[in-house]
Amino acid sequence: MPNSNASESIFSQLEALGHKKVVFCSDPDTGLKAIIAIHDTTLGPALGGTRMWAYKSEADALHDVLRLSKSMTYKSAIAGLNLGGGKAVIIGDSHKDKSEALLRKFGRFIKNLNGEFITAEDVGTNPRDMEYIRMETQHVTGVPESIGGSGDPAPIAALGVFMGIKACIKELYGNDNLAGRSIIVQGIGHVGENLVKLLREENAKVYASDINEDSLGQIAKKYGAEAVSNNTIFDIDADIYAPCALGATVNTQTINKLKCAIIAGSANNQLEDESIHGQMLLDKGIIFAPDYVINAGGIINCYSELMGFSKKRTMQLTENIYEATRNVLKLSKAENISTTVAANKIAEKRIADIKKVKSTY
Numbered sequence: 001m002p003n004s005n006a007s008e009s010i011f012s013q014l015e016a017l018g019h020k021k022v023v024f025c026s027d028p029d030t031g032l033k034a035i036i037a038i039h040d041t042t043l044g045p046a047l048g049g050t051r052m053w054a055y056k057s058e059a060d061a062l063h064d065v066l067r068l069s070k071s072m073t074y075k076s077a078i079a080g081l082n083l084g085g086g087k088a089v090i091i092g093d094s095h096k097d098k099s100e101a102l103l104r105k106f107g108r109f110i111k112n113l114n115g116e117f118i119t120a121e122d123v124g125t126n127p128r129d130m131e132y133i134r135m136e137t138q139h140v141t142g143v144p145e146s147i148g149g150s151g152d153p154a155p156i157a158a159l160g161v162f163m164g165i166k167a168c169i170k171e172l173y174g175n176d177n178l179a180g181r182s183i184i185v186q187g188i189g190h191v192g193e194n195l196v197k198l199l200r201e202e203n204a205k206v207y208a209s210d211i212n213e214d215s216l217g218q219i220a221k222k223y224g225a226e227a228v229s230n231n232t233i234f235d236i237d238a239d240i241y242a243p244c245a246l247g248a249t250v251n252t253q254t255i256n257k258l259k260c261a262i263i264a265g266s267a268n269n270q271l272e273d274e275s276i277h278g279q280m281l282l283d284k285g286i287i288f289a290p291d292y293v294i295n296a297g298g299i300i301n302c303y304s305e306l307m308g309f310s311k312k313r314t315m316q317l318t319e320n321i322y323e324a325t326r327n328v329l330k331l332s333k334a335e336n337i338s339t340t341v342a343a344n345k346i347a348e349k350r351i352a353d354i355k356k357v358k359s360t361y
């Protein structure tokens with residue numbers, strides 16, 4: 001998790017990122033220490049996951065929740081959802097410090113926000129935890145399917161990434177057929193495996209890598225992908241690199257090695273430095289599908305759960321990621337700006353436009 005600038009005042013941090021509200025939740029009885037950050041609610045209630053992490057300091061936890069909640073505003077805006085951006089962090093070790101009482105107490109804090117913030121699972125939390133939160137508040141998504149939830153978001157997230165990849169292929173080659181195209185998928189976890197399946201169904205050549213060699217071997221065999229070592233992926237001459245494991249894998253060192261023409265994957269915050277590496281990719285002519293644009297399937301799944309949409313409607317909304325990605329690539333080309341800057345501009349324009357709509361009571 002990124003380190004904070006602890007010396008900066010809390011209000012100047014909120015002002016710098018444009019947050020409207022931050023709630024500190026403290027309950028010594030259950031050991032709960034949590035921060036809920038609401039970045040923007042122009043488009044709708046602020047939705048974002050609850051991350052449980054053993055932060056080194058409270059300042060680091062605040063820094064993380066502010067950064068993550070802002071990116072949720074942009075993710076929902078560009079996906080065309082009527083949701084604002086928010087996020088919560090619970091400070092603690094998810095393996096040792098989690099309890100029913102802690103999660104239910106946290107649910108009470110969410111309840112007190114009267115729907116301004118809605119949560120979901122994230123790093124360190126799971127559907128069972130959401131079930132506990134649900135015992136205290138309606139304002140939670142990602143509960144198990146058996147109690148009316150939308151279930152595992154990974155297949156939907158993978159579909160969104162797949163549509164984003166197709167949009168990039170279309171931009172470069174004039175058609176979006178993946179047959180015969182080659183792609184490196186780094187990280188064959190929940191999203192990565194579903195992505196490999198979709199790619200292989202369209203006869204793309206898939207190079208798969210993962211640090212977990214056992215599951216890599218099994219998954220590669222199951223879908224007819226070629227298993228490759230994580231150390232060699234940047235030497236492979238493939239059309240597309242799909243980071244589906246960790247953030248910051250796109251940096252000065254890897255950009256200089258990379259042979260691919262397109263980067264498009266599910267991992268959050270793929271660029272080590274958004275402005276430096278976004279510009280580097282633009283200069284090198286590598287198409288970068290901004291992660292928050294193409295990995296929006298997870299939030300679309302949550303939105304569908306809230307709205308009571310069918311699976312079919314969820315898939316349709318996710319398929320719109322194709323058009324959203326095309327629009328980003330077109331603006332990037334027209335204005336010679338990085339795709340990240342282009343995506344931010346589109347998201348900010350939608351928020352500004354809807355703010356005007358909402359000015360009439």
Ligand SMILES: NC(=O)c1ccc[n+]([C@@H]2O[C@H](COP(=O)([O-])OP(=O)(O)OC[C@H]3O[C@@H](n4cnc5c(N)ncnc54)[C@H](O)[C@@H]3O)[C@@H](O)[C@H]2O)c1
Pocket residue numbers: 153154157186187188189190191192209210211212230244245246247266267268295296297298
């Ligand atoms: N699950 C979702 O719905 C969803 C939605 C949006 C974005 N994302 C993002 O997509 C990424 C993957 O999510 P997931 O749910 O599939 O996670 P996951 O934990 O199921 O899978 C991650 C995989 O990456 C592998 N991995 C870890 N470090 C690696 C490395 N250095 N090199 C190669 N492989 C490595 C792990 O072994 C694991 O198999 C994450 O960044 C996540 O934040 C996930």
